[in-house]
Structures are given as C-alpha cells and as structure tokens.
Amino acid sequence: MNLKLNERYVGYFGMVLTVVLAFTLRSARWKTLVLPGFCLACLFLLSLVLAVRGRKANAEEAEKKHYEIKDIPMVLKTLVLTALYIALFRPLGFLISTFLFLFAYQFITGYKSKLLVKLLWATLFPIAAYLIFKTGFSVRLPTLFL
Amino acid sequence: MEILTFVKDGFAALASFNVIIAMVIGVILGTIFGALPGLSATTGMALLLPIAYKMDVMVALGMLGGIYAGALYGGSISAILLGIPGTAAALPTTFDGFPMSRKGRPTEALLAGLYGSSIGGVFSALVLMFLTPVIGAIAIRFGAPEMFALGVWGISMVSGVVGGDVVKGLFMAVLGLLVGMVGADSVYGYARFTFGSIYLYGGIKLVPVILGFLAMPKVLEMVEELKSGKQFFMPAQEKKYFLRFGEVIRYGVTIIRSAVVGCIIGIAPAAGPGIASMLCYNLAKKGAKDPDSFGEGNVEGVWASETANNAATGGSLVFALSLGIPGSAAAAVLMSALVMRGIQPGPMLLNSNHTLVYGFFAAFLIVNVLVFLFGHGFVQFGSQVLKVPVQYLCPAIIVICVIGAFSDSSMFGMWCMLFLCLAGYLLVKMKFPVAPFMLSLILVSMIERNFWSAYSMTRGNLLLVFTRPMFLIILFVVIATFAAGPIKKAIGKKKNGKQDKEIT
Numbered sequence: 001m002n003l004k005l006n007e008r009y010v011g012y013f014g015m016v017l018t019v020v021l022a023f024t025l026r027s028a029r030w031k032t033l034v035l036p037g038f039c040l041a042c043l044f045l046l047s048l049v050l051a052v053r054g055r056k057a058n059a060e061e062a063e064k065k066h067y068e069i070k071d072i073p074m075v076l077k078t079l080v081l082t083a084l085y086i087a088l089f090r091p092l093g094f095l096i097s098t099f100l101f102l103f104a105y106q107f108i109t110g111y112k113s114k115l116l117v118k119l120l121w122a123t124l125f126p127i128a129a130y131l132i133f134k135t136g137f138s139v140r141l142p143t144l145f146l
Numbered sequence: 147m148e149i150l151t152f153v154k155d156g157f158a159a160l161a162s163f164n165v166i167i168a169m170v171i172g173v174i175l176g177t178i179f180g181a182l183p184g185l186s187a188t189t190g191m192a193l194l195l196p197i198a199y200k201m202d203v204m205v206a207l208g209m210l211g212g213i214y215a216g217a218l219y220g221g222s223i224s225a226i227l228l229g230i231p232g233t234a235a236a237l238p239t240t241f242d243g244f245p246m247s248r249k250g251r252p253t254e255a256l257l258a259g260l261y262g263s264s265i266g267g268v269f270s271a272l273v274l275m276f277l278t279p280v281i282g283a284i285a286i287r288f289g290a291p292e293m294f295a296l297g298v299w300g301i302s303m304v305s306g307v308v309g310g311d312v313v314k315g316l317f318m319a320v321l322g323l324l325v326g327m328v329g330a331d332s333v334y335g336y337a338r339f340t341f342g343s344i345y346l347y348g349g350i351k352l353v354p355v356i357l358g359f360l361a362m363p364k365v366l367e368m369v370e371e372l373k374s375g376k377q378f379f380m381p382a383q384e385k386k387y388f389l390r391f392g393e394v395i396r397y398g399v400t401i402i403r404s405a406v407v408g409c410i411i412g413i414a415p416a417a418g419p420g421i422a423s424m425l426c427y428n429l430a431k432k433g434a435k436d437p438d439s440f441g442e443g444n445v446e447g448v449w450a451s452e453t454a455n456n457a458a459t460g461g462s463l464v465f466a467l468s469l470g471i472p473g474s475a476a477a478a479v480l481m482s483a484l485v486m487r488g489i490q491p492g493p494m495l496l497n498s499n500h501t502l503v504y505g506f507f508a509a510f511l512i513v514n515v516l517v518f519l520f521g522h523g524f525v526q527f528g529s530q531v532l533k534v535p536v537q538y539l540c541p542a543i544i545v546i547c548v549i550g551a552f553s554d555s556s557m558f559g560m561w562c563m564l565f566l567c568l569a570g571y572l573l574v575k576m577k578f579p580v581a582p583f584m585l586s587l588i589l590v591s592m593i594e595r596n597f598w599s600a601y602s603m604t605r606g607n608l609l610l611v612f613t614r615p616m617f618l619i620i621l622f623v624v625i626a627t628f629a630a631g632p633i634k635k636a637i638g639k640k641k642n643g644k645q646d647k648e649i650t
Binding site for chain 1: 327573
C-alpha cells in the first residue's frame with residue numbers, strides 16, 4: 001500500500017507553524033526577536049511558495065514529481081513498535097524492553113527463521129549491547145531486576 | 147632552532163612502552179566511541195579521565211590524544227556504512243559515503259575516510275608542533291566579530307548544499323535556524339519556542355537531532371524495501387585492502403585545501419571539526435568539475451570532509467594549550483587532565499614545561515599514524531557489517547540510536563528523536579535536502595551569540611568591526627567564496643567564446 005505525498009502540505013504546515021511560533025514571541029524584547037523574526041518571515045514566504053507551487057502543478061507534472069512511501073504498513077509498524085519500545089525502556093529496563101522489541105520486530109518483518117533463532121537473536125544482542133555500553137563505556141542504562 | 151630542540155625532547159619523552167600501549171588503547175577505544183552514535187570523543191575522554199589521573203602524565207595524555215584522534219576517524223565508519231554520522235563532524239561524510247556503500251563501494255569509501263583522517267590528523271599535529279607560538283598570537287585576535295563573520299561564511303555555504311530545488315533547500319535552512327533557536331536566547335534568557343516546557347529551555351541537543359533526522363529515516367527507507375526483496379546494499383564490487391599512491395594523489399588538491407582550511411577553522415574558538423568538515427565539503431563541491439555528482443557517491447566528498455575534520459583538531463588544541471581557553475569540549479577535558487596534575491595551560495606553559503607540551507604534540511602525531519595503521523583493520527571489519535541481513539540490521543540500528551539518544555538526553559531526547567524521525571522521513575521522501583538544515587542548526591547559536599557580543603562591544607556602532615584586520619580578512623574570504631563561482635563561469639565563457647572564434 002503506497003501513500004502519495006505533495007509538497008503543498010509542507011507549505012501549509014510551514015505557514016501554520018510560522019503563525020504559532022510568532023504567537024509565542026509576542027512578549028519578547030526586540031533583541032530576542034531580530035533573528036527569529038527574520039527567520040519566521042522567510043519561513044512564511046517559502047511555505048507560501050511551496051503551497052502555491054504544489055497547487056499549481058498540473059496532473060502531468062504532479063505525476064512526474066509525486067513522492068510516495070512504498071510500504072506504509074511496514075513503516076507504521078516500525079514507528080509504533082519503536083514508540084512502544086521507548087515507552088517501556090525505563091519501566092521495564094533496557095534488557096527486557098530490548099528483548100521484547102527485537103523479538104516482536106522479527107514477526108512484523110515476516111522474515112522466516114526458526115523460533116530458536118529469533119529467541120537467540122533477541123536475547124544475545126541486548127546482552128552484548130548492555131555489556132558494551134554499561135560495562136565498557138559506563139553508559140547508564142535503566143534496569144528493572146535484570 | 148629552539149623548536150627543533152623542543153620537538154626532539156618531546157619525542158624522547160614518549161620513549162616508553164607504557165606510553166605506546168596507552169596510545170594504541172586510546173586509538174582503538176576512540177574509534178569505537180566515534181563509530182557509535184550518541185557517544186563521542188568528549189564522552190570517551192571524560193570517562194577515562196579518572197583512570198588517566200592515576201597514570202603517568204605522558205601516558206594519560208597519550209591515551210586521551212588517541213581517543214580524540216580515533217573518535218574523529220571512527221565517526222566516518224558509521225557515516226559511510228549506515229548513513230549515521232557517529233560524530234557531528236562526520237555529517238558531510240554521509241552525503242557521499244553512504245551512497246557509495248549502497249552502490250557496493252563501502253571499502254573504497256572507508257579507505258578514503260581513513261586516509262583523509264590520517265593525513266588531516268598528521269597535518270594538524272605538525273602545525274601544532276611547529277606553529278603553536280605563532281598560531282597562539284593569531285588565535286587571540288578571534289573575537290566576537292570574527293566569530294560572527296565565520297558563522298556567516300558557514301551559512302553562505304548553504305547555497306552549495308541546497309541541491310536542485312532552491313526553495314526546498316532554503317526552507318530547510320530556515321527550519322534549521324529556527325530549531326537551533328529553541329530555548330533561552332543568549333541576551334535576555336527569554337525562552338523561545340519552548341511552549342512552556344522545561345525540557346526545551348536548554349534547547350534541542352544535537353545528538354537526538356542527528357539520530358532522529360538522519361539516522362532513523364535511513365532505517366525506515368531500508369524497512370520500506372524489506373518486503374519488496376530489493377537489495378538495499380549492492381554487493382561489494384571488489385576487494386580492496388589499501389589505496390595506491392596514485393589514488394591518493396588524484397585528490398591531492400582537495401586534500402591539501404581541506405587540511406589547510408580545516409586547520410585554520412579549527413583555530414577559531416568553538417568553531418571545531420563539525421564546521422570545518424561542512425565548509426571544506428562545500429569548497430570541494432564548488433571547486434569540482436562535476437559538482438552535481440556530489441551527494442550521489444563522489445569519493446572526493448569523503449576525502450574533503452574527513453581530511454578537514456581531523457585537520458581542525460590541532461587548531462582547536464592550540465587555543466587550549468597556548469592560551470588556557472578551551473575551544474571545544476574535548477579540549478576542555480584535555481585541559482582538565484592537565485589541571486588535575488597541577489599543570490596550568492596558558493601562555494607560560496610552553497616556556498615552563500616544554501617537554502610536556504611537545505611530548506603531547508609528538509604523541510598526537512603518533513596517534514594519527516596509529517589511526518592509519520589500525521584503521522585498515524576497522525575498514526575490513528566494517529565492510530562485513532553490510533552483509534548482515536537487513537531484517538536484523540534495522541532493529542539493531544534502532545536499538546543503538548535509542549541508546550545514543552538516551553545516553554545524551556535521557557527520555558526526552560528519545561521522544562525528540564522519534565518525532566524528528568517522522569518529520570525527517572516525510573521531508574526526505576519529498577526530496578527536501580537535510581544538509582542545509584544541519585548546517586544552519588550547527589551555526590545559528592554561534593552567529594546569534596557573537597552578533598550580540600559584537601553589538602555590545604561596539605556599543606551599537608557595528609561599523610567599528612570593519613577596523614579589525616581579522617574581521618576584514620574573513621570578510622574578504624566570504625566575498626571571494628561567493629565571487630569564485632561567477633568569476634569561474636565568466637572565464638569559462640570567455641574561453642569558449644575564444645575557441646568558437648578560432649574555429650570560425
């Protein structure tokens with residue numbers, strides 16, 4: 001399943017973003033406003049150009065220039081799984097959350113391998129990463145009971 | 147003649163098995179640190195500082211120097227293989243190094259990165275060794291107006307990286323400026339674009355941005371191709387173990403230019419390897435016969451970026467050692483190592499303790515040679531990484547990115563990374579170039595802070611900055627960079643016109 005993208009949406013988003021960001025600067029002093037004000041003005045103009053350009057492109061041009069995401073379900077699954085992994089990173093600790101993430105990921109990719117291989121990969125990689133980062137580089141990773 | 151005596155004494159101070167072992171360990175550890183996103187030379191040096199305290203001072207300096215040089219090289223490994231710059235200085239290396247990996251030329255790219263890093267590092271060590279007293283006198287002349295001019299020069303390079311669509315390129319450059327302005331402003335401390343969040347008060351850190359905007363979208367691109375069965379990485383075209391002399395000389399002009407310019411930019415305080423590599427990449431692109439091939443897998447881009455970022459290290463250390471002012475975070479850690487041992491960096495250090503200082507310079511030269519030697523092993527090992535099935539590679543990269551974001555900025559950094567991943571992925575799919583965004587992000591705080599410092603210095607009369615010789619020199623360089631393109635085109639047209647006349 002593919003998703004077609006158009007740069008005019010970026011233009012609309014840019015214009016809305018400019019208004020929102022400008023609103024947050026309403027009580028700032030002039031020195032604070034100089035550079036952001038200039039940038040917001042440029043952003044609005046460039047967003048306008050993108051929006052107008054995107055709308056004006058006729059069907060043939062749009063077909064030539066269309067951008068698409070080829071496998072949207074796969075991309076979405078990856079993003080959702082990564083979000084869950086981040087959400088569980090601290091509560092469950094690094095080892096358990098990474099094990100669950102790697103194990104679940106192998107099912108969503110549809111890669112055919114034995115269950116034992118999946119379990120080994122999901123177990124050994126987090127342990128190796130933990131040893132390298134925590135013991136080798138003294139990076140503090142969250143732990144639960146493991 | 148006095149300098150030659152100092153250099154001889156410096157090398158003599160390294161004649162110890164412990165120093166050599168420490169340098170080797172430093173280079174290997176530094177390379178690994180640099181290759182892993184989220185970790186950096188500064189992190190590695192800081193982690194080893196307590197251990198270094200217990201060692202002999204030359205052993206400690208040798209190890210710290212090895213980590214610094216190794217990390218700058220290591221950043222190129224993940225930049226080339228996976229498109230994830232291990233350090234900010236390796237960002238331009240991804241532009242051409244990663245496409246080369248995808249086309250089955252990872253070893254060639256890794257070797258170019260290794261040789262460029264080594265040449266740049268050796269050059270900067272020699273500059274340190276023989277020109278520190280001179281450079282110290284120049285470095286002190288870099289004030290706020292000069293740093294502002296340098297930042298403007300950097301931003302002007304956006305024109306070289308916007309790609310074919312100028313509107314999209316400028317859009318990303320302005321977006322980068324705005325993201326860089328998130329947080330307290332440098333004049334009044336007013337919280338800009340924070341939406342009341344205390345997490346944003348300190349600004350958005352660079353590591354989650356690099357991981358979210360650059361690394362994760364590449365993972366999603368790999369994920370898109372998973373079920374199609376299409377190979378994301380082409381098989382390696384040939385086995386390569388080293389580069390021939392001719393292959394290095396071919397890019398001689400780029401290498402020399404990147405080494406010299408990188409070293410000069412490194413001297414400017416807080417400019418650093420990140421800015422040096424980006425500027426030299428753009429200079430190489432502007433000076434190339436086929437600039438359109440940059441970004442598509444032109445090895446010259448890798449040469450320019452890696453030579454410059456290692457050449458900048460020497461310059462940044464000059465400021466720290468000769469004036470006692472750290473020009474970068476890594477230089478600050480190095481200074482801490484000296485201060486812990488009761489040695490005060492500054493103008494008197496060269497006179498009072500020249501053996502130590504020149505011993506460090508000699509160690510810095512040797513570690514860059516060690517990077518060259520051990521780097522060949524990393525090149526061969528690194529090329530094997532691409533043989534890992536993408537189904538395993540993608541989640542492994544995601545885990546490493548999450549660890550990198552967590553170790554730098556905790557939970558907030560991880561969520562930032564995910565949000566930027568989504569935004570970056572959509573923008574990249576619509577062919578918005580990432581380079582202008584990153585360039586602006588890196589430079590904006592330097593530009594704004596120094597502009598207002600210059601404004602205060604001159605009490606609002608900014609015309610006074612034109613009386614500063616260093617400012618005028620940098621301004622001349624900016625104008626020359628802008629004018630070089632049109633002048634080159636005009637000369638080319640004149641030559642073509644002459645040839646047409648001769649034919650008729």
